[in-house]
Amino acid sequence: MGLSEAEKTYVLHGVEENLRVDGRDREEYRPMELETDVVSHAFGSARLRLANTDVLVAVKIEVDAPFPERPYEGKLEFFVDCSFSSMITWVLNKMKPQMASSPMNSHMASKKMLAKERTIKMISMDIGLPSSSANATPNFEGRGGEVLAAEISNCLSSAYCSSLSFDLTKLCILQGKKCWKLYVDILILECGGNLFDAISIAVKVALRNTQVPRVKCIDMDGNNVEISVCHDMFDCQRLNVENAPVMVTVCKIGDKCIVDPDVAEEQCSVGSVVVAVSGNRFSTVLQTGMGSLHPLTLVDCLKMGHKVGQKLDEAVKEVLKESLRGGDVGFIK
């Protein structure tokens, strides 16, 4: 979708007068809707809808060996998918009956699911479905989706890489031998602007929602390590996401900066800065778009991102507290 010159002018003047097209001011977000526990076979999941942007995040856990240079830390990996086949996979998986009966089984089951998911993906490729067709936005057409997906996952990993933003040592099972590895799968269902912010919130909530099995005992037999997890399904650890980063996209339109741009505003912008705020620190800063920024503007952007990011973080924490209180799953009461 393009915009005519006159429409762009209208958006631009609106930003200058601090009254955007939908009546928001420059630092205001659109209302969001959050849902947790949406994928039954994942260890934790969340779905966020921000106006027309729709993001689904699922967390899966496997046992893995830690990196030799970081023996005390677990692993965290992000995978972003903007393609069509991933959507089929999701739908098919949703239709599958739940296989979890006991925690150990559920672990096995989820592993099987992962394998199955890959087969389904391969099948869907075999039957000639486009592996990355444009379902969310035309930008995903061809290799555009892959480029965007790589950009987002790189940004997330660098935002989460500091120990101050996310403590990976909690994921260590046996120093240097075994650790938990978290796979964070991000699926973009619809793209209506401001993808980075929506994804970062959804990832934070999904990680909060994740239940890591509690390890009961570790048997060592020479170099073989065997782990058994607690048999009670509900006896799980939750991850600490107190300082998990929240990203704010600060978009420069004309001479002013705004947050939470919609599709039309994204088209009018000359460039934007994604600021990941964790606690009161920056964890990552990324510039997107073609334009270049004046150093003074960049400082302004960072200040604005920092201010808005902290408030956004507070709002997310508040809603997280609320979500833990209620026992409802999804929209079914």
Place this chain on the structure above:
Amino acid sequence: MSQKFHIRLASQRVNTNIAENRRYPKIFTPGETITQQHEFMRGHGTYEDNGELKSSVAGVREQVNNLISVKPLKSRYNGEVGDIVVGRITEVQQKRWKVDTNARLDSILLLSSVNLPGGELRRRSVEDEHMMRQYLQEDDLISAEVQSVHSDGTLSLHTRSLRYGKLGQGVLLKVFPSLIKRSKTHFHNLPVGASVILGNNGFIWICPVINNSEDSVGGFVQNLEEVVPLQERETIGRIRNCIKALAMCKMMLYDTSILYAYEESLKYSIAELLVPEAMIDVAILTQHRLSIIEV
């Protein structure tokens, strides 16, 4: 200050069905049997299966004598001659423009069916063909009328009136085409200080009030320097959010409903109208007022 962020849980999602106490028509789903009697004729949106008439789309039933058709709730735009549409130029070709009008196929606007500057009845020369992109280029918005419908469903548009032509500064909104109420005129200068074009194709254009005396050249000129004053901008933003609210609750859109929604929305700030509760409140109050004048 955290009032600026509205994050709700899906369990607190509000119901947008506001017709709860009133009778509303039955909605047929695809494959649902409409009737088992044989005397009826098969119209749009239906098919025959084992002598039964079934619906092929999700929508409401409409009957004219013996002809039964199902009108879908959500569909692409099916054009009819004389409809007023708002569209976006997608391609400039030889002697014609391609226009996106939310129909299944791109519509056509011929060079010979626009008013060019310098007289209405003028021969189109080769120079005009070269100048086409200067009149209308890709991504420009136009208002037009449907001149004819081709056999494959493509629409031919024309802008041979001073009302139609290129659109200037303003906001475009997209709603379902079935929500636009057909009326005598689709160009409204609302008394609250904004102009609305309700395209039959579900594209709605909201802009500052147009003075007809000014642009009588055929509407190819735009003033990009002009800044829309803040007050008009507020009105436009409010109307935009009101139409969104009405469309969310599946209410018909026409000048009265938009005006009532505008008046009922005045107790909220413009940005507050993005919150679902406020949207539903406005829609319910509007519906109430409309039902009073119906009686």
